[in-house]
Amino acid sequence: MIYLITGNMGxxxxxxxxxxxxxxxxxxxxxxxxxxxxxxRPLYFAISTD
Structure with missing residues (x-):
């Protein structure tokens, strides 16, 4: 399962x-x-700075 957490800075x-x-x-x-x-469980993160 993938959680996508979006939002503005802060x-x-x-x-x-x-x-x-x-x-x-x-x-x-x-x-x-x-x-x-x-x-x-192993955790994997992808952080975008765009």
């Missing part, structure tokens, strides 16, 4: 992304392995 895009990670929003940032161990 609207809180970065803080929203950090909040989503810290709060494990929608259960997207943790995954269970076959043995039941919960681990962090």
């Amino acid at each position: 609207t809180g895009k970065t803080s929203k992304a950090v909040s989503m990670i810290l709060n494990n929003e929608d259960g997207l940032f943790k995954m269970k392995l076959e043995d039941g161990t919960e681990v962090d």
Whole structure:
């Protein structure tokens, strides 16, 4: 799943992304392995400065 967070400068895009990670929003940032161990899911970011 890909979340695209758009908006003007200063609207809180970065803080929203950090909040989503810290709060494990929608259960997207943790995954269970076959043995039941919960681990962090790899995160990938693309930042555009255009």
